[in-house]
Amino acid sequence: MTELSKRFNFKEVDEKWSNHWVDKGLFHTKPHKDKKPYTIVIPPPNVTGILHMGHALNDTLQDIIIRYKRMNGYEALWMPGTDHAGIATQNVVEKQLAKEGQKRQDLGRDAFVERLWDWKQQYGDTIIHQLKKLGSSCDWSRTRFTMDDDYSHAVKDVFIKLYAKGLIYRGQYIINWCPRCQTALSDEEVEHEDLPGNLYHIKYALKEDPNKFLVVATTRPETMLGDTAVAVNPKDERYKDFIGKNLILPLVNREIPIIEDDFVNPEFGTGAVKVTPAHDPNDFDIGKRHDLPFINILNPDATLNKEAGADYEGMDRFEAREVIISTLKEAKLLTKVEQHTHAVGHCYRCHTVIEPYISKQWFVKMKPLAGPARDAVTTGAIKFYPDRWTKVYLNWMDNIRDWCISRQIWWGHRIPVWYDDQENIYVAYNEEEALAQARDKRGEAVKLRQDPDVLDTWFSSWLWPFATLGWPNKSEDLDYFYPTASLFTASEIIFFWVARMVMAGIEFIGEIPFKDVYIHGTVRDTEGRKMSKSLGNAIDPLEIINEYGADALRFSLIMNSGQDLFVSKEKFEVGRNFANKIWNATRLILMNTSEIDSNFDITKKEHIQTMELSHQWIISKFYTTLQKVNQSIESYRYSEAETLMYEFFWSNFCDWYLEIIKNKWDDKDTQNVTYKILELSLQMMHPFMPFVTEEIWQHIKPEAGEICTSLWPEIQSQLIDESKEEQMSYVIDMITAVRNMRAQWNISPKLKTKCYFDASGNTTFNIQEHEQSLLRLAQLETLEEDIKITQRKNIAITLVHGIKIAIDLGEVVDVAKEKARMIKEREGLIKLKDNLAKRLDNKSFTDKAPKEVVKKEKGRLEALEQKTEELQKVIASLH
RNA sequence: GGGCGAUUAGCUCAGUUGGUUAGAGCACCUGACUUACAUUCAGGGGGUCGAGGGUUCAACUCCUUCAUCGCCCACCA
Numbered sequence A: 001m002t003e004l005s006k007r008f009n010f011k012e013v014d015e016k017w018s019n020h021w022v023d024k025g026l027f028h029t030k031p032h033k034d035k036k037p038y039t040i041v042i043p044p045p046n047v048t049g050i051l052h053m054g055h056a057l058n059d060t061l062q063d064i065i066i067r068y069k070r071m072n073g074y075e076a077l078w079m080p081g082t083d084h085a086g087i088a089t090q091n092v093v094e095k096q097l098a099k100e101g102q103k104r105q106d107l108g109r110d111a112f113v114e115r116l117w118d119w120k121q122q123y124g125d126t127i128i129h130q131l132k133k134l135g136s137s138c139d140w141s142r143t144r145f146t147m148d149d150d151y152s153h154a155v156k157d158v159f160i161k162l163y164a165k166g167l168i169y170r171g172q173y174i175i176n177w178c179p180r181c182q183t184a185l186s187d188e189e190v191e192h193e194d195l196p197g198n199l200y201h202i203k204y205a206l207k208e209d210p211n212k213f214l215v216v217a218t219t220r221p222e223t224m225l226g227d228t229a230v231a232v233n234p235k236d237e238r239y240k241d242f243i244g245k246n247l248i249l250p251l252v253n254r255e256i257p258i259i260e261d262d263f264v265n266p267e268f269g270t271g272a273v274k275v276t277p278a279h280d281p282n283d284f285d286i287g288k289r290h291d292l293p294f295i296n297i298l299n300p301d302a303t304l305n306k307e308a309g310a311d312y313e314g315m316d317r318f319e320a321r322e323v324i325i326s327t328l329k330e331a332k333l334l335t336k337v338e339q340h341t342h343a344v345g346h347c348y349r350c351h352t353v354i355e356p357y358i359s360k361q362w363f364v365k366m367k368p369l370a371g372p373a374r375d376a377v378t379t380g381a382i383k384f385y386p387d388r389w390t391k392v393y394l395n396w397m398d399n400i401r402d403w404c405i406s407r408q409i410w411w412g413h414r415i416p417v418w419y420d421d422q423e424n425i426y427v428a429y430n431e432e433e434a435l436a437q438a439r440d441k442r443g444e445a446v447k448l449r450q451d452p453d454v455l456d457t458w459f460s461s462w463l464w465p466f467a468t469l470g471w472p473n474k475s476e477d478l479d480y481f482y483p484t485a486s487l488f489t490a491s492e493i494i495f496f497w498v499a500r501m502v503m504a505g506i507e508f509i510g511e512i513p514f515k516d517v518y519i520h521g522t523v524r525d526t527e528g529r530k531m532s533k534s535l536g537n538a539i540d541p542l543e544i545i546n547e548y549g550a551d552a553l554r555f556s557l558i559m560n561s562g563q564d565l566f567v568s569k570e571k572f573e574v575g576r577n578f579a580n581k582i583w584n585a586t587r588l589i590l591m592n593t594s595e596i597d598s599n600f601d602i603t604k605k606e607h608i609q610t611m612e613l614s615h616q617w618i619i620s621k622f623y624t625t626l627q628k629v630n631q632s633i634e635s636y637r638y639s640e641a642e643t644l645m646y647e648f649f650w651s652n653f654c655d656w657y658l659e660i661i662k663n664k665w666d667d668k669d670t671q672n673v674t675y676k677i678l679e680l681s682l683q684m685m686h687p688f689m690p691f692v693t694e695e696i697w698q699h700i701k702p703e704a705g706e707i708c709t710s711l712w713p714e715i716q717s718q719l720i721d722e723s724k725e726e727q728m729s730y731v732i733d734m735i736t737a738v739r740n741m742r743a744q745w746n747i748s749p750k751l752k753t754k755c756y757f758d759a760s761g762n763t764t765f766n767i768q769e770h771e772q773s774l775l776r777l778a779q780l781e782t783l784e785e786d787i788k789i790t791q792r793k794n795i796a797i798t799l800v801h802g803i804k805i806a807i808d809l810g811e812v813v814d815v816a817k818e819k820a821r822m823i824k825e826r827e828g829l830i831k832l833k834d835n836l837a838k839r840l841d842n843k844s845f846t847d848k849a850p851k852e853v854v855k856k857e858k859g860r861l862e863a864l865e866q867k868t869e870e871l872q873k874v875i876a877s878l879h
Numbered sequence B: 001g002g003g004c005g006a007u008u009a010g011c012u013c014a015g016u017u018g019g020u021u022a023g024a025g026c027a028c029c030u031g032a033c034u035u036a037c038a039u040u041c042a043g044g045g046g047g048u049c050g051a052g053g054g055u056u057c058a059a060c061u062c063c064u065u066c067a068u069c070g071c072c073c074a075c076c077a
Helices: A010-023 A053-071 A086-099 A109-123 A126-134 A149-164 A221-226 A237-242 A281-290 A317-330 A367-378 A389-398 A431-442 A476-481 A493-509 A541-548 A550-559 A569-592 A605-609 A613-634 A638-660 A668-685 A690-700 A722-744 A767-777 A815-841 A843-848 A851-877
Strands: A037-041 A075-079 A168-178 A183-185 A190-206 A213-218 A229-232 A246-249 A254-260 A272-275 A334-347 A355-364 A383-385 A417-419 A425-427 A486-490 A516-520 A753-758 A780-785 A795-800 A803-808
Touching: A010 A126, A010 A541, A010 A550, A010 A690, A037 A053, A037 A476, A037 A486, A053 A075, A053 A126, A053 A486, A053 A516, A053 A541, A053 A550, A053 A613, A075 A476, A086 A109, A126 A541, A126 A550, A149 A168, A149 A425, A149 A493, A168 A281, A183 A355, A190 A221, A190 A317, A213 A221, A213 A272, A213 A334, A221 A317, A229 A237, A229 A281, A272 A281, A281 A355, A317 A334, A367 A389, A367 A493, A383 A389, A389 A493, A417 A431, A425 A431, A486 A493, A541 A550, A541 A569, A550 A569, A550 A638, A550 A690, A569 A638, A569 A668, A569 A690, A605 A613, A613 A638, A613 A668, A613 A722, A613 A767, A638 A668, A638 A767, A668 A690, A722 A767, A722 A795, A722 A803, A767 A780, A795 A815, A795 A851, A815 A843, A815 A851
Parallel strands: A037 A075, A229 A254, A383 A516, A486 A516, A753 A780
Antiparallel strands: A168 A183, A168 A355, A190 A213, A190 A246, A190 A334, A229 A272, A246 A254, A417 A425, A753 A803, A795 A803
């Protein structure tokens, strides 16, 4: 027998097994005729990513179900990979360059992209290594990257198909512009944050009568340099006479018309709106409606350009704001400054304030894609867990807007579009093809230039569930593993990714990409803040793995994973302690089981029935637990599953069963049953704590291969016996009652006491059968039957399930104290009894409540009555 | 402005169709180094389930109003 260390040494074990599993290819999958597939695609972490708690949670959830399904005989594929994460990754490398005093422009596009690939080569797999440390049982041989050649081909294919269908178009619109990243962003990539700001009231003089003014209100005064009108509501009596007249725009001295538009809300501000069509989405619409000029006053970096006038050219937008305010103030044109909180959009990558900005971009028409994606959820083909996210999803689908997919960065999928000198568009897989198209169209060879932009990262991610399986090529993999079974992600990603994957799956494959969407909570610190590097409140999962072990990290995270989780370092102790408990229980068992019968079959009821209660009980208890664990896992209630296992293993198995059988190791049944229950428990716990269970498995069942490929225990319902569980609960209650009395009387644990009982009140339970257990676990010297128990002196006595049980207190007894304790107990019982009696007296209760409830309550009342009566007798007899 | 979620022990949370005396972990208190484990064991204290109203024989659970906190969505400058 191998000697086991006193503590579970996760440091050696974790790495050993994660390497072993991968090296042996145990998670490798392939289409399999006789097995059902179960597929999950990982939400591909960014190549820039390092494992944070959000990943740890997300990936543990997936690993649990994938290990569970694998053990249940499925061909369980967990598809791993990483996302090129356009803006994020480019930012990282640009920062690196900045340290060298360079800009991407200094390198030029090709060299810069090459540098990004170098970076990816060097650091891109960091998170993959970290996922392995966590125990993630992905099929690593399939690891994909969203910029792999074949994946890129899929992206182009999709672009070309959608363009052909008229679902992709190019146009000049107002979009969200990040001045730092210098690219367009989709609406989803803008994070709104309510910020305190000011509403500035500014006087615009009437051209026709310079002494008359119209006052407009704005939060962004610098945009006035691009104003091309002022709008009022046509129904607004105050401004009726102004409509059609002209104003002189202060600072700029441009003549602008006063127009009417229903959009204007007379209640807000002054009821007169300055219209800046090039720098505000609403004004853009107004500008289109009224055919106004669009004056762009910003450079891409959000400094003002020459349209803004010589005084402001080159100034930063926020500096310009200050200057303009003070200039207006001096000119007495600023009539009022109101405090005003408003939502300011920020870039989700760098948190810079975004600018609404006019530019020519590529868009996906979303309405035609949204319809079927909506239906997939309303018909129940796709289900959200928890269900409330359904509404969030549908709401987004119903209010969907077109998706801006072009990005002015260099890292990503280059838009497969070429232009000729006449701005004709050629959409093609490559330049050669585009040239051919151009030749056909123009009748001569022409020079083309490719669109410089790349596609939004999510334009490749939305293909993940099938592009990873070889699409657009037909493949056995795709046939077999698609659609996937379940998707695990955080709520932030529903719009970015989940919703769009549904669209893409239906559009390109004709089939939904997954059936269940499990939305898990966000990991926060104890103050409820999101964990983030910049806040410095992040707990590093790798640090936890180092200090507590991967099993501890996994177990503790899941334990806390009801809704959002608030974690602190100490919370990981639960998992560490539990792993250690499993380890030490194994040590005990291995030390005492030398003669395991290899033919022992725990499923044989006839054999089990001949055993003593404790064995039957633990077997029944195990299968009861297993049954519940199965249900919990199947319904995505993982923390519940863990609670069940924890309770079973620690409380039932270790604290009771192992203690009870401790002096019976020479019994064969004891050895066989204990060993087998350990084995089964390890399997049940394996998806949750893969490392400790695998390590132990190798000590107790080395001939059986790896536990991760073992078959999940089948429920043996013939061995589930409630009566055994009840009988055992009597033993437990009895021991507890005696321990209780001992504690109350401060009896030293070293001192064994005499114990007496009177079982005349319970004929179904034979206490003497359990004498050994009671003697040992309750520290008793003797256990004697005594029908005149209440006449004894110097005892403490209590009633358990109709059985009077008393311990001898020797000379120390204080009868008054004991009596007082029992009176107090009796009072409590009487209160309960009275309440119950009242309820049963109530005719409407007995009439309306279900019969079984009434019956149950009657039974309870009888038991309570009996107990109070007995207690009364005991009290009366105490002297 | 709309929607969603939360509010249960000092802390973090369970509580699945309404039905025993509302549970767990941590923390706390008492006791024990009992040769599997002090990352342990035994015992204990602690909750009018956010507030008010309602439905019901019965409410932590259903309805309603309110309060506090959090999240998401929204073009009112």
